[in-house]
Amino acid sequence: MRISELGATTGVPVATLKYYLREGLLHAGEARGATQADYDATHVRRVRLVRALTGTVGLSLQQARTILQLVDDPGDDLYETLGCAVSALPPATTEPDPDDPDPYPLAREAMERLGWRVHPTYAGMAQLEQALAAASDAGLPMSDERLEAYARSLHDIARYDLDRLPGDDPAASVEYTVLGTALYEPVVLALRRLAHHEIAGRMLHPDAD
Amino acid sequence: MRISELGATTGVPVATLKYYLREGLLHAGEARGATQADYDATHVRRVRLVRALTGTVGLSLQQARTILQLVDDPGDDLYETLGCAVSALPPATTEPDPDDPDPYPLAREAMERLGWRVHPTYAGMAQLEQALAAASDAGLPMSDERLEAYARSLHDIARYDLDRLPGDDPAASVEYTVLGTALYEPVVLALRRLAHHEIAGRMLHPDAD
DNA sequence: AGTATTGGATACTTCTACTACCCAACACAA
DNA sequence: TTGTGTTGGGTAGTAGAAGTATCCAATACT
Structure with missing residues (x-):
């Protein structure tokens, strides 16, 4: 060709x-x-x-390149490769100050309340911290209760994803997890938006067919 | 000042x-x-x-302006205002051909299976269609079963959001819904990524403290 | 033999989101 | 009152991202 x-x-x-x-x-x-x-x-x-x-998905070419390189040449540790992939996804975050003993206080407290065992400087921690801070700055702080409700539902989704990995093929698992994390995110957002629409419809026009 | x-x-x-x-x-x-x-x-x-x-959130200035104008000057119909807001959010989609009787087949079938009552040309439908098509194109098509699992969890999140609206203040409801839809999306994505990490950690290192 | 296409290189364009600079009008302190 | 500094308003310049266009010598196909 x-x-x-x-x-x-x-x-x-x-x-x-x-x-x-x-x-x-x-x-x-x-x-x-x-x-x-x-x-x-x-x-x-x-x-x-x-x-x-x-x-x-809305990645820049630079971000896409990083993801693709991970898929092409994954380490043998799913855990670490996933971390590299997540750190390539938006929103971009800056490296934490290595001297700061508590770089992501909001995210750390959330993980403690949820009982999630995550590495304290995992890239997703910086992203959660930034997302929570942005919501607060904008005047819509996220309550602990809401965060827990979101977390429970998203934990179910994540469990579904990981339960379906081919356990006998580490390379395929890495590819599936890295690409699935990124590629299914637009589906997640679209479904949440549609669910808002669906529920609002039932609340406002309960009589429609 | x-x-x-x-x-x-x-x-x-x-x-x-x-x-x-x-x-x-x-x-x-x-x-x-x-x-x-x-x-x-x-x-x-x-x-x-x-x-x-x-x-x-990663919006362009143009997209942010559209959202802010909706918050500043919402119609009296939450349902319609929410639709305008969603259509301003990425991924950008093109207008459907008005002659096409079934512009979003994947999304329509999904909604039918789920029993969700949504307007067939709601902006979120185009976004879901595009997200599902992108996943297929990239070689990771989303199974019906997975879509339903995701949808159930996200419906719970959306219900939580809408149950907490101030029912006596339509203007505040619009602002909360429009801004909450956009501002909490990074939280949703960050929590899913962290949940992947958390579950992968338990699967690979179940003995760690 | 002649035409079309390719790889490789370089240059150009468009868009976005700033950033810098200028200027006359003003505010405020001494 | 005079000097210093800031402001609104406008114009112009910048950096980066993601292409797009053009050129060329070397082929491939007919």
Whole structure:
């Protein structure tokens, strides 16, 4: 498959594919000569993945590249690889001051109340801290009760995800977890928005069919 | 309060505040003369809100402006206002072809299976359709079973949100719902990521303290 | 042999979100 | 009253992200 065919198959302009090649988001095709290279199904899949991550998920090319590198070359520790993936996802956070004994007080207290055992400087902690602080700053602080309600429901979702990992294939598990974390996030948000709509509809127009 | 004070209080450069004024994200201060205007607590709140929406939530200024206009001047129908707000949130979707009798087949089937009564062209439908299509394109299609598991948990969250609306104050309800939808989304994502981490930790290191 | 396409490189464009600078009008302190 | 500093209002410049366009010599296909 030549590059123009790859473009036709995926609907992505050839100039953009060349850009992805330059930027390291797409592996080079197999060279068949100085002016010809062969692209295959792995390239089609990769291009679709890049478009899904940068388009619907809303990642920057830099963030997508980091995720893809983790999928291509995962460590053997799911736990650590997942941490690297999460730290690549938005919202971007700054490194915590290593001297600060309690860099994420809101998130730490939340985890303690929930009884969740998480590493205190896991990337998700910084993201939760930032999210809680942003809500407070904006005048809608999140109550402990609400946070616990959210956490319980999301814990159920996460358990569903991890219960379905192929336990006998660590590499597939890493890929599934890393990509699933990122790719299903838009589904999560869309479903929450639709649920708000559904419930508001029942509250305001209970008589409709 | 002068503009420099507003900048000092919020930590936002004066040049940026002027930019927000020009762009209609921040209402003008009360003029006290040709070269002096007075800013108050509503301006501080608004600046914090803009920074929360554009920073942590990740909205563009255009999207944040749309949300803020809805909060400033909501219709009297929570149902419709919420729809406008959701359509301003990412991922951006295109208008459906009005001749297409079934513009969002994946999302429609999902809603039917779930028994959710939603308007078939609600903005969230396009977003769900796009999210499901992106996951499929990327090689991780979402099973019906998984979608239902996610939907059940997120419906619980949405019910929690709407059960706590001040029923006697429609304007406050609109503000709470619109801003809560947007501002709590980063919390939702951070909690899901942390839950993955927590559960993976228990699976891989069940013996740790 | 001739035409079209490719890989590779470089340059250009568009958009967003600022950031910097300027200026005349004013406020305030000495 | 005079000097110093700030303000509103405007214009212009910047940096980064994500492409897009063009050129070229080297092929591949017909």
